[in-house]
Amino acid sequence: MSDEHHHQELGFIQKYVFSVDHKVIGIQYAVTSLIFLLFGFTLMMVMRAQLAYPNGDFGIIGKIFGRGVESGVMLPEFYNMLGAMHGTVMIFLGVVPLAVGGFGNYVLPLQIGAPDMAFPKLNMASYWSFLVGGIIMIASFFTPEGPAQSGWTSYPPLSDINPGQTIWLLGMVFLITSSLLGSVNFIVTTIQLRAEGLSFFRLPFFVWAQLVTSFLLLLAFPPLEAAAVLQLMDRLAGTSFFLPSGLVVGGNMLDVAGGGNPLLWQHLFWFLAHPEVYVLILPAMGIVSEIIANNTRKPLWGYKSLVYATVFLGFMSFIVWAHHMFLTGMGSTMSNFFQTTTMIISVPSVVILTALIISLWGASIRFTVPMLFALAFLPMFAIGGLTGLPLGLAASDIHLHDTYYVIGHFHYVVAPGTIMALFAGIYYWYPKATGRFMNKLLGHMHFWGTFIFMNGVFMPMFLQGMAGVSRRLYDQTGYLHGEAVQDLTIASSWSAWLLGVAQIPFIINFFLSIKAGKKTDNNPWQATTLEWSAPSPPPHGNFLTEPVVYRGPYEYSVPGASEDFSPQINKNA
Amino acid sequence: MAADYGWWMPPDISTHGHGIDGLISALHWFMAVLFVGWGIFFTYCLVRFRVGRTPRATYELPKGKMSKYAEVVVVLFEVFLLLGMSIPAWDEIKNDMPDEENAFKVRVVAEQYAWNIHYPGPDGVFGTTAPELIDSENLIGLDPDDPDGSDDFVAINQLHVPVGETVLLQLSSKDVIHSFWIPVLRVKQDVIPGMVFPMWFTTKPDTNGTYQMACAQLCGNNHYKMYGDVVVETQEKFDEWYAYMTEDDDGEEEEDE
Structure with a gap:
């Protein structure tokens, strides 16, 4: 190892801005994506006002939204912009960069005992490409056309003819590039840079989850990148990849070559976007597994079945995409195939959830703040997963497709599910990154507020969906079945705003604890995995001596051991 | 009669909807049983194995076969839901299309932001x-110039059908993707421009x-404003409306002949 290189003093810019250190990049990713998450959530809180009180007067607040609000009332096109950008920001700028770019970057090299990622400069390029993509997306609010307004799914022909889409596509090209650079790096790092003795079945489950996630990103994103370029051509170069002949928009024949097919986009889009769902959930499962093992003080139940289930989930996630498209005119052959694969993919999810719950049996559960979030993940993910079944079967999907039921379902997976897990991860690894604990009282306030109001936001949506309310409606009260469930909409909106309030303790805690948090040693949770044998915070290069691994990742409460945890790095239990 | 929304x-006023509704309720019972089962085990663990009550965890993992059995039951029930329901x-809806001769035919042409309902007129043939x-x-x-089309008429956002009769629809779109949905009839179909989609339903008796x-x-x-009326009415009322619409639309042309 080039020691003199590692210990060279770097200037501020190289150390904290254009850094190649995986930990700095991880923190850059995490902080940037947390800001984007807050931004994306704010967009939703504004939308919830229109939904709860259709055409209500925003009064003085409306001035902030400029052209989007006319004489105090939100315009439908502004609602659609907020909707499209909420989805885009939360998924591509918030959850994925936090789960993969943030946690993956920070934790993965430490957990495998590596000094850094395999390609540090590629890692830096990945972050900066992400940031440019993010800035393009946010900047689109200030362009003359405004941001995209055709939904995050961007179905043509609407997206081909609507304003704002060009800049969205440009932003996506940067974000996809960032993901591809990152995923290559994760795969190579995991395979090549594991510490001596760290065989694949001694890897913490978090590393497995990140590895499978990286393969999904690497294989699923290129089709969307291609599709984005085709859509860009449709908009800028007059091609018709997604436009059939004979379109008449607003009474005028559209002057395009024609001959394309709007369905092509949907296939390319969902070929990415279904694996993307697992990109959102797998790192969360990884985080939760680490925290559950640590706070139950015993090995995970069925570690190998967790790994096999995850790998199988990864494979299967490539052949279920058309269950998003049951109502696009599919006959029996297609729908039977995709319903069957969808039912099959539910099995590994059940296996994973069951393994995590059985891991509690015979435990000695410590209810730390990260553990509260990790435990809450389990029932929330269960609801999200189970409500996927009626959508994955074609016949029940006829009634529920494109209703609020869908919104409720995937949010339970991603928001009360993944985001709870991400919070758990922040509370868990914060002492490693800063050398200090986050405040416990503020943590409890944050947890209970988030847990209660998350459910308050999304539970009513299942009933709305059952009643038949379509998603993406600027005002549902024009429908009789929409008017009948308007009270639920109001309850959901108030929960969303209170959920916003519940994040205040977290924001305060996150920043204050950097200086004011209680100091910790290297291994404050008495954990076993490698990151806890590095100093807190770890220096550039991570480990003071190159780690050697002697045992599996979750050797807690080993009979005859001197303590109730046996770190992977210890030769004697 | 206004439907009872809640x-x-x-x-459900369709003859085929019971298949969908039955599946949805079977699924929700299944989900409830699983969730409650998991929930009871989960809560019991949290209480029984909290650090205050169990200061030291056991290293050995539980060996029981319960989880295997539970997983097998889940899989079998999913197979039943898939193959049995x-x-x-889906086959009934997609593959048992009614005969063209015996059904009332109507076309739906979607556009931003209306449903143009195209009726063939008394000759029953679309222009x-x-x-x-x-x-x-x-x-x-x-x-x-097409004589078949001379008695055709278009009603915007007005779908009238005789109660109890099988209706065969042909859906198409002029501009972007829409999705034609009648919640009480349990029919929903994306309408993608450049393609034509068949759809059918039969209303139950006395669901006017x-x-x-x-x-x-x-x-x-x-x-959000793209809604319209689906009027299910008796054959007499429907004929009255149909005759009125036919005259209203093409009265002048008939005088010319």
Whole structure:
């Protein structure tokens, strides 16, 4: 190892801005994506006002939204912009960069005992490409056309003819590039840079989850990148990849070559976007597994079945995409195939959830703040997963497709599910990154507020969906079945705003604890995995001596051991 | 008769809807049983194995076969839902298309932001249409030289059907993707421009009333206003309306002949 290189003093810019250190990049990713998450959530809180009180007067607040609000009332096109950008920001700028770019970057090299990622400069390029993509997306609010307004799914022909889409596509090209650079790096790092003795079945489950996630990103994103370029051509170069002949928009024949097919986009889009769902959930499962093992003080139940289930989930996630498209005119052959694969993919999810719950049996559960979030993940993910079944079967999907039921379902997976897990991860690894604990009282306030109001936001949506309310409606009260469930909409909106309030303790805690948090040693949770044998915070290069691994990742409460945890790095239990 | 809307599924006035509704309720019972089962185990663990009560964890993992059995039951029930319920219901809807001769035929042409309902008129035959002919008078581009089309008429956002009769629809779109949905009839179909989609339903007897159709796919600014009436009425009332619409639309042309 080039020691003199590692210990060279770097200037501020190289150390904290254009850094190649995986930990700095991880923190850059995490902080940037947390800001984007807050931004994306704010967009939703504004939308919830229109939904709860259709055409209500925003009064003085409306001035902030400029052209989007006319004489105090939100315009439908502004609602659609907020909707499209909420989805885009939360998924591509918030959850994925936090789960993969943030946690993956920070934790993965430490957990495998590596000094850094395999390609540090590629890692830096990945972050900066992400940031440019993010800035393009946010900047689109200030362009003359405004941001995209055709939904995050961007179905043509609407997206081909609507304003704002060009800049969205440009932003996506940067974000996809960032993901591809990152995923290559994760795969190579995991395979090549594991510490001596760290065989694949001694890897913490978090590393497995990140590895499978990286393969999904690497294989699923290129089709969307291609599709984005085709859509860009449709908009800028007059091609018709997604436009059939004979379109008449607003009474005028559209002057395009024609001959394309709007369905092509949907296939390319969902070929990415279904694996993307697992990109959102797998790192969360990884985080939760680490925290559950640590706070139950015993090995995970069925570690190998967790790994096999995850790998199988990864494979299967490539052949279920058309269950998003049951109502696009599919006959029996297609729908039977995709319903069957969808039912099959539910099995590994059940296996994973069951393994995590059985891991509690015979435990000695410590209810730390990260553990509260990790435990809450389990029932929330269960609801999200189970409500996927009626959508994955074609016949029940006829009634529920494109209703609020869908919104409720995937949010339970991603928001009360993944985001709870991400919070758990922040509370868990914060002492490693800063050398200090986050405040416990503020943590409890944050947890209970988030847990209660998350459910308050999304539970009513299942009933709305059952009643038949379509998603993406600027005002549902024009429908009789929409008017009948308007009270639920109001309850959901108030929960969303209170959920916003519940994040205040977290924001305060996150920043204050950097200086004011209680100091910790290297291994404050008495954990076993490698990151806890590095100093807190770890220096550039991570480990003071190159780690050697002697045992599996979750050797807690080993009979005859001197303590109730046996770190992977210890030769004697 | 106004339908009874509430916090669960709207009433079902179709003859095929029981397959969908049955599947949805079977699924929700299944989900409830699983969730409650998991929940009881989960809560018991949290209480029984909290650090205060169990200061030291056991290293050995539980060996019971319960989880295996539970997983097998889950898989078997999913197979039943798939093969026993979902696939047959889907087959009935997609593959048992009614005979053209015996059904009341109607075309639906979607546009931002309305449903143009195209009726064939008394001759029961649709006139040819072409996108070049669409203008503010001729909403669906009916060919004026085609005699089949002379008695055709278009009602915007008004789908009238005789109660109890099988209706065969042909869906198409002029501009972007819409999704044609009638919640009380348990029919929903994306309408993708450049393609034509068949759809059918039969109303149950004595379900006369005015219901709503909806757009389920984001189609632009006024997507939220893209609703219309589905009027299910007795044969006599329907004939009256049909005759009135036919005269209203093409009275002048008939005088010319």
